[in-house]
Amino acid sequence: MTDPTSIPTYKPEVIETKWQKRWEADGLYHADIDPDKPKFYALTMLPYPSGDLHIGHWYAMTPSDARARFKRLQGYNVLFPMGFDAFGLPAENAAIQRGIHPKAWVFQNIEKMRGQLKSMGAMFDWRREAISAEPSYYKWTQWFFIKFFQNDLAYQKEAPVDFCPNCNTTLAREQVQGEDRHCERCGTPVIKKNLRQWFFRTTNYAEELLDFSGMDWPERVQTLQTNWINRSEGASVIFKTTTGDDIEVFTTRPDTLWGATFMVLAPEHPLVPKLTSDSQKEGVTTYQDQAKRMGNIQRESAEREKTGVFTGAYAINPVNNKKIPIWIADYVMMGYGTGAIMAVPAHDQRDFEFARKYDLPIEVVIQPPDIDPIDPEEMEGAVPASGDMVNSGPLTGTPGEIAFEKAVEYLEKHAIGEATINYRLHDWLISRQRYWGAPIPIVYCPKCGAVPVPEEELPVKLPDDVEWLPTGESPLKLHPTWRFTECPICGGEAQRETDTMDTFMCSSWYHLRYLSPYYDEYPFDPKEYDYWMPVDTYTGGIEHATMHLIYTRFFHKACRDLGITRGKEPMLQLRNQGMVLGEDNEKMSKSRGNVISPDDLVKIYGADTVRAYLMFFARWELGAPWNSSGIEGSIRWLRKVWYTFLEPEDTDRQATAQAIKNLRRKVHQTLQSVTRDFENFNFNTIVSALMELLNEMAIAKALGIFSTEAWREAESIYLRMLAPVCPHIAEEIWAQTGYEYSIHNQSWPEVDLEATREEEITLIVQVNGKLRDRLVVPADIDEESAKLAALDSENVQNFLEGKQPKKIIYIPGRLVNIVI
RNA sequence: GCCGAAGUGGCGGAACUGGCAGACGCGCACGACUCAAACUCGUGUGCCUUCGGGCAUGUGGGUUCGAUUCCCACCUUCGGCACCA
Numbered sequence: 001m002t003d004p005t006s007i008p009t010y011k012p013e014v015i016e017t018k019w020q021k022r023w024e025a026d027g028l029y030h031a032d033i034d035p036d037k038p039k040f041y042a043l044t045m046l047p048y049p050s051g052d053l054h055i056g057h058w059y060a061m062t063p064s065d066a067r068a069r070f071k072r073l074q075g076y077n078v079l080f081p082m083g084f085d086a087f088g089l090p091a092e093n094a095a096i097q098r099g100i101h102p103k104a105w106v107f108q109n110i111e112k113m114r115g116q117l118k119s120m121g122a123m124f125d126w127r128r129e130a131i132s133a134e135p136s137y138y139k140w141t142q143w144f145f146i147k148f149f150q151n152d153l154a155y156q157k158e159a160p161v162d163f164c165p166n167c168n169t170t171l172a173r174e175q176v177q178g179e180d181r182h183c184e185r186c187g188t189p190v191i192k193k194n195l196r197q198w199f200f201r202t203t204n205y206a207e208e209l210l211d212f213s214g215m216d217w218p219e220r221v222q223t224l225q226t227n228w229i230n231r232s233e234g235a236s237v238i239f240k241t242t243t244g245d246d247i248e249v250f251t252t253r254p255d256t257l258w259g260a261t262f263m264v265l266a267p268e269h270p271l272v273p274k275l276t277s278d279s280q281k282e283g284v285t286t287y288q289d290q291a292k293r294m295g296n297i298q299r300e301s302a303e304r305e306k307t308g309v310f311t312g313a314y315a316i317n318p319v320n321n322k323k324i325p326i327w328i329a330d331y332v333m334m335g336y337g338t339g340a341i342m343a344v345p346a347h348d349q350r351d352f353e354f355a356r357k358y359d360l361p362i363e364v365v366i367q368p369p370d371i372d373p374i375d376p377e378e379m380e381g382a383v384p385a386s387g388d389m390v391n392s393g394p395l396t397g398t399p400g401e402i403a404f405e406k407a408v409e410y411l412e413k414h415a416i417g418e419a420t421i422n423y424r425l426h427d428w429l430i431s432r433q434r435y436w437g438a439p440i441p442i443v444y445c446p447k448c449g450a451v452p453v454p455e456e457e458l459p460v461k462l463p464d465d466v467e468w469l470p471t472g473e474s475p476l477k478l479h480p481t482w483r484f485t486e487c488p489i490c491g492g493e494a495q496r497e498t499d500t501m502d503t504f505m506c507s508s509w510y511h512l513r514y515l516s517p518y519y520d521e522y523p524f525d526p527k528e529y530d531y532w533m534p535v536d537t538y539t540g541g542i543e544h545a546t547m548h549l550i551y552t553r554f555f556h557k558a559c560r561d562l563g564i565t566r567g568k569e570p571m572l573q574l575r576n577q578g579m580v581l582g583e584d585n586e587k588m589s590k591s592r593g594n595v596i597s598p599d600d601l602v603k604i605y606g607a608d609t610v611r612a613y614l615m616f617f618a619r620w621e622l623g624a625p626w627n628s629s630g631i632e633g634s635i636r637w638l639r640k641v642w643y644t645f646l647e648p649e650d651t652d653r654q655a656t657a658q659a660i661k662n663l664r665r666k667v668h669q670t671l672q673s674v675t676r677d678f679e680n681f682n683f684n685t686i687v688s689a690l691m692e693l694l695n696e697m698a699i700a701k702a703l704g705i706f707s708t709e710a711w712r713e714a715e716s717i718y719l720r721m722l723a724p725v726c727p728h729i730a731e732e733i734w735a736q737t738g739y740e741y742s743i744h745n746q747s748w749p750e751v752d753l754e755a756t757r758e759e760e761i762t763l764i765v766q767v768n769g770k771l772r773d774r775l776v777v778p779a780d781i782d783e784e785s786a787k788l789a790a791l792d793s794e795n796v797q798n799f800l801e802g803k804q805p806k807k808i809i810y811i812p813g814r815l816v817n818i819v820i
Numbered sequence: 821g822c823c824g825a826a827g828u829g830g831c832g833g834a835a836c837u838g839g840c841a842g843a844c845g846c847g848c849a850c851g852a853c854u855c856a857a858a859c860u861c862g863u864g865u866g867c868c869u870u871c872g873g874g875c876a877u878g879u880g881g882g883u884u885c886g887a888u889u890c891c892c893a894c895c896u897u898c899g900g901c902a903c904c905a
Contacts, residue, residue, distance in 0.1 A: 179902080220899090223824055227901055234905085251905060264905090306903080331903045341905045350903055424904065546900085616845070617832060622825095624832055633845045636860090676836075684833070688844035695844090764840050769886040771840060798872090809885050815839055819885045 010642040012606020016728040020121055028742060029123040031079040033531045040076035041532045042068035043511055043571070045540030045548075046083045049109040050090060053116035055588070055596045055614075055626070059580045062611045063620055063683045064539040065122040069724035070678040072123070073748040079532055081514035082117060082124040084110050086133035088503035089167055089185050092436040096469060102436040103464060106133060116599065121607050121727050123744070130513040132506035137513055138438035139459035140523040141506050144559070146441055146452040153201045153558050154430075156450065160268055160334060161429055163193040168470035169433045170197055172502060173335075173426040174228075174547045184547075192268075192292070198440060198499070199427040202554045206231065206423040209553055216573040218621075224545040230424035235408050237417035239263060239315040239342065242323065245271060247315060250337035250422050253347065254411060255403035257319050258392040259365035260342035261355070263326045264308065266334040267291040275326060277312025284309050284328060291330045306331050306354045317342075318416040320393055329354060337422055345382065346374070352382035365391050368400070428551065430502040435468035435475035437500030445487035445494040454488050460496070474498035507548055508555035511535055511570065523564075538571040541579075549574070575681050578623025580614075585625045596626050608726035609635045615725060616687035637691050638729055641722070644698050645715055645733050653704030660710040661759075663700045666693055667714045668755040674721050675751070690721060717749045764815035765790045767799040783810050790816035 023029065044064040047057055068080040086106045095102040110131065117124065130137055148154035162171045162181070166188035175184040182189050202209075206229050212222045234252035241247065247263065265272055267288045276284045287309040308329030317324050331350055332341050345355035345362045355362050362376040368387030386400040389407075398406045411417035431440065439460045441453040453460055463482050468475045476482055476498035487494040509523065515532055516525035556570035581587060582594025589595065601610045613634040618624030670693040677686045697714060705711050715737060723730035723743045734743040758779045763786060765773040773793040777786065787808050790796060800820060809817040 177900095220824065224900060227823060230901080230904070232904070249905080253905085304903080329903095332905075333903080336904050338905095343905090348905070350905080353903095422904085424901090542899085613845095619833075627832065627846065630832070630846050637845085639860090673836080685844080688834075691844055762840075766839085766886075769839095769884095774840070807885065809839095811839060811886095815886090817839080817885050 007643070007646050010639050010729070012608055012638075012728065013603075015732045016119075016121060016607050019728045019731050020118065023742070023744075026742075028744060029080070029125050030127060031077065031081075031125045033528065034077045035531075037075065037077035039532055040068070040071045040078045040537075041511075041535045042071065042078055042080045043514075043535045043538045044080075044082075045538075045544070046085050046507070046510060047113065048088070048090060049084045049086050049106050049113055050094070051109045051112065053113050053598055055580050055598050055601075057117075058120060058598045058610065059614050059623070060540060060577045061117075061122060062120065062614050063577070063681070064537075065120065065124075066611070066615065066683065066686075066724040067537065067678060067681070069123055069727065069744065070748070072744065073720060073724065073746060075747060078123070079128075079514070080123050080125065081128040081130070082122075082126070083128075083130035083510060083514060083517075084113070084132065085503060085507050085510070086110065086131050087138070087437045087500075087506055089169070089432075089434060089436075092434060092468065092470075093167070093186075095436075101464070102468065103133070106436075119599075119602055119607055120611070123727075128514045128517055130510055130517040132438075132503070132510065133436075135459045135461055136518070136520070138462075138506065140513065141438045141501065141509070142441040142453070142458050142460060143455065143523060144509065144555075145501065145505070146455065146458075147562055147564070148200060148558065149442070149452050151562055153204070154198060155201070156196055156198055158194060158196040160192045160194050161197055162190040163195070164188055164190050165472075167434070168472045170195060170429060170431055172429045172504070172547075174428075174550070195431075197429055197431040198442075198497075199429050200554070200558075202428045202550070203423060203425055205554050205557050206425045207421070208557060209425075209550065214572075215569055218574060218576060220542065221545045221549065221574060221576065224542075225550055228425065228546040228550065232422050234420060234422060235411055235417050236338070236420040237318065237342065237411060239318060241275060241326065242314045242316065243275075245274065247271060247326075247340050248338045249340050249342045250420060251342060253344065253404075254407035254417070255386070255389055255392075255395075255398075255400075256344040256347045256365055257317070257342065257407060257411075258389075258395070259344040259346050259363040260317050260324065261322075261345060261361040261363055262324045262343045263315050264329045264332045264341050264343050264351075264354070265311075265326065266332040266339040267328050267330055268334040269328070269339045271340075272311065272328055275311050275313040280310060280312035284311055287328060306350065306357060308354060308358065310358075318414070319410070325360070327354075327358070335426070336424060346376060346379070347382055347384055349382040349384065352379070363391060365389060366400070366403075428502075428554070430505055431499040432502055433472060433474045433499055434470060435462075435466055435500065437503060438462070438506065439476065440497040440499050440501055442497040443485055443487060443494045444497065445490060445492060447492060448487050448489045448494075450497075451488050451494070457488075462500075474500070476500070504548055504551045508552045509559075511552075512565075529565075533565070534567055534569065535571040537573045537575065539575050539577065542576040575621070577620050578618065580618075580623055581625040583626050583628060601631070605631060605635050606638075606728075608729045609638055612638065612687055612726055615683040618684065620681060620683050634687075637687075637694065638726065640694060640698065641729065642733070644694060644701060645719075646736060649701055649704065649706035651702055651704050653702075655700070655703050655705035655708055655710075659700060659703045659705055660708060661755075663697070663705060663710050663714055664752070664755040665758070666696045667717055668752050671717055671721065671749055672751050672756060675748070678724070686721075687725060690718070690725070693718065719743060720746055720749055761813055763789065765793055765796055766815060766817040767796060768819060769817060772796050772799055779813065783812070786810055786816055790818060 044061050068078050072078040091106045092102045095105040145154060162176045164171055164183035166186045167183055171183060176190050177184050180189050210226055210229055210231060232252050234250055235254040236248055236250050239247045308327045311326045311328060313326045314323045315326055343351040345351040346364045347366055364374045364376050366387045367390045368385040374383055388400055389395050389398040389403050395406055395410060408419045439462055441460045443451045443453060445451055463479060466475050466479050483496040483498055485494055485496055512524045515528035519525045552570055556565050559565040584594050586592055586594060613631045617630055670689050673689050674686050719730050719734050731743050760776050761779045763775040763777045765775060773795045775789055777789060787810060803820050805818045805820050807819040
């Protein structure tokens with residue numbers, strides 16, 4: 001077979017275009033409700049229309065497509081939709097750079113990317129495409145906002161919020177990342193601004209979001225979300241100031257309350273101006289200004305020496321009525337708990353450092369059993385361990401194990417505090433001071449307040465004629481006429497809200513819009529919802545673990561409570577792919593010049609080869625660096641597939657019964673493992689199993705097996721296993737070998753268990769656990785014969801050196817281990 | 821500091837329930853084909869070896885007849901969180 005020219009060569013560019021056209025013309029991948037079939041909703045994260053389909057998109061989507069196709073062959077009615085997350089900052093920023101309108105830019109990108117996506121040969125049902133920036137889509141994004149508003153899940157408040165000075169907009173807490181607290185999009189460190197903004201009550205669902213029961217989500221994502229929500233059990237306690245104000249604190253150590261010798265408020269705490277005495281005013285204001293200027297970078301570093309200022313005010317420790325000073329310090333954060341703490345220097349390291357520096361009293365109230373009696377004068381650090389309560393009034397002597405609950409009991413009995421659970425999760429800030437987003441559908445009326453736009457007036461359309469360059473002010477505010485309107489209630493003059501919504505709002509429900517993108521009476525057609533939801537498999541990047549994947553769960557649960565959606569979770573199973581790095585093992589980027597373009601690869605190799613290689617070259621969930629010569633292996637494999645199935649055999653030999661049996665065994669064994677691997681997202685071993693089987697088939701073909709029934713069976717099974725991975729070549733060979741169109745409408749082959757059975761096995765013979773011989777024996781060999789055969793082995797005899805075996809271990813079908 | 825994941829040939833990786841470590845592919849070497857090269861095909865390819873074998877899955881222990889797999893401790897890399905009260 002040195003010159004396989006008897007048939008036309010494999011030309012992917014020809015057959016791929018041909019079949020893509022045919023499939024589209026036939027509506028092969030249309031997914032419609034079919035009550036007679038089990039449904040399968042396979043969802044993969046929708047791309048941002050940034051202009052070009054990246055190899056990362058292919059890496060994420062190809063295996064998702066292959067698995068959706070596998071499910072389809074298994075007999076499921078599979079929905080595998082695609083769309084574009086088209087609102088938001090990146091589109092707007094790119095448009096600014098190019099001086100072109102965001103809308104024009106985004107829609108021209110969508111046009112291009114749709115074509116690129118089609119070149120993958122994926123089974124997307126394009127009739128269900130949804131684009132979040134279309135009025136028919138964001139109408140319903142606005143509708144959800146109004147539902148949330150009407151049910152107290154959306155509210156406005158003035159608060160210090162994170163603001164990106166480069167993107168010129170506020171950000172949700174989740175969009176601020178890293179030690180330096182930078183913007184998720186542009187990397188600029190954020191600043192705090194006091195602004196009146198819209199929030200969703202995600203914290204209402206904090207507890208429920210911690211519950212992953214019944215969900216097949218990666219441990220990793222569960223951990224990331226759990227850490228992000230950061231639940232801690234403790235107590236809230238009210239401290240009264242000597243002037244009668246209440247200061248609420250949260251503590252995880254109510255058992256140390258008797259040791260609270262001072263209080264610390266965050267510099268931004270709203271009570272600070274009121275509490276500060278005249279003599280301390282100057283120092284306090286200076287400190288506040290300094291804290292503000294310093295920003296979060298240095299402020300949130302634990303290594304920094306603690307600083308603070310006395311306010312001049314005092315509070316009363318409610319458990320022992322001691323008068324304790326109130327300080328402000330930047331180690332207390334306004335964004336966590338209540339922004340105020342009771343300081344217990346003996347048992348908290350931060351409080352200890354602070355107390356030592358400013359010479360504040362230290363009271364020991366916990367004595368851990370395994371530590372010498374603690375002397376406050378001699379301490380070199382706080383003792384945070386739990387232990388028996390001491391110097392704690394009526395609770396003195398309470399053992400460490402029950403100290404927490406006894407202390408809470410005491411607080412509740414005396415009405416000075418109660419058990420509380422605190423979360424780090426914040427309510428979701430959804431206001432954005434940018435142009436390219438869905439307008440928040442609220443009207444401000446001087447008489448009626450914040451009034452939602454009536455449903456029949458939705459969508460509140462985003463005007464095109466806006467000066468959309470970001471200034472920190474909402475661009476819609478600068479439009480000459482857009483914001484002026486009438487109050488929907490009283491008809492008086494009123495103004496529209498000019499902020500737009502966070503794009504994560506759009507992507508929180510896109511899986512619902514796919515169900516019926518043209519439906520105009522509701523966000524989705526309830527019939528479609530009843531059939532398709534929930535999403536069975538969701539695939540996408542891990543980077544959304546604490547953003548999109550929390551928001552969409554919240555969204556679903558909130559909608560469920562409003563009677564819009566049903567069930568505990570929107571997505572039952574989640575899998576995350578890893579990242580394709582450049583050949584230099586670095587993240588791909590234009591500046592590094594290590595970007596791999598899928599378009600170029602398709603031109604050279606064809607889509608099937610790119611698909612196969614992306615599934616083969618790494619463990620999907622881990623990713624790996626790209627390897628340009630590695631992909632050659634995939635094209636070689638497909639060429640070999642081509643010739644092996646299409647070229648007539650070149651031998652006069654007649655296949656023996658044994659050869660036929662061997663072929664069938666390998667085919668059905670491979671089918672077994674490929675089926676299992678598809679189920680488990682082990683895509684790399686699917687391809688390697690297919691390569692291995694092909695190698696065996698090529699050998700079998702030389703033995704004259706080509707015209708047998710066994711070959712015909714092998715061919716049919718092989719092509720159906722290949723079809724999800726390489727849909728074009730599989731369809732082409734399927735047609736050329738005389739099967740009925742389309743391979744993608746066939747059913748997944750059944751394993752013939754009888755055929756998989758081995759007749760002979762290689763018996764491993766060990767002496768003291770070390771391999772000494774391999775014996776080919778009948779598969780059904782009994783224990784006695786296996787042991788005898790092992791002892792009989794010449795090699796074994798050499799190692800026995802005439803000694804008597806102490807013990808002989810026999811593992812049926814596998815090995816004999818002789819212990820001497 | 822806390823939480824999580826991963827460490828296997830020159831490289832990507834395989835090993836289903838504790839049972840042949842290195843499947844499959846890349847790369848490399850040699851050979852065939854060719855005027856030549858590419859393609860294609862074939863053979864070989866963990867390390868050491870006195871050719872008997874010995875050593876090898878980050879390191880060190882443990883359990884076991886037997887450990888890449890289970891347990892303990894540690895090291896390295898990556899990711900997340902972090903003065904979280």
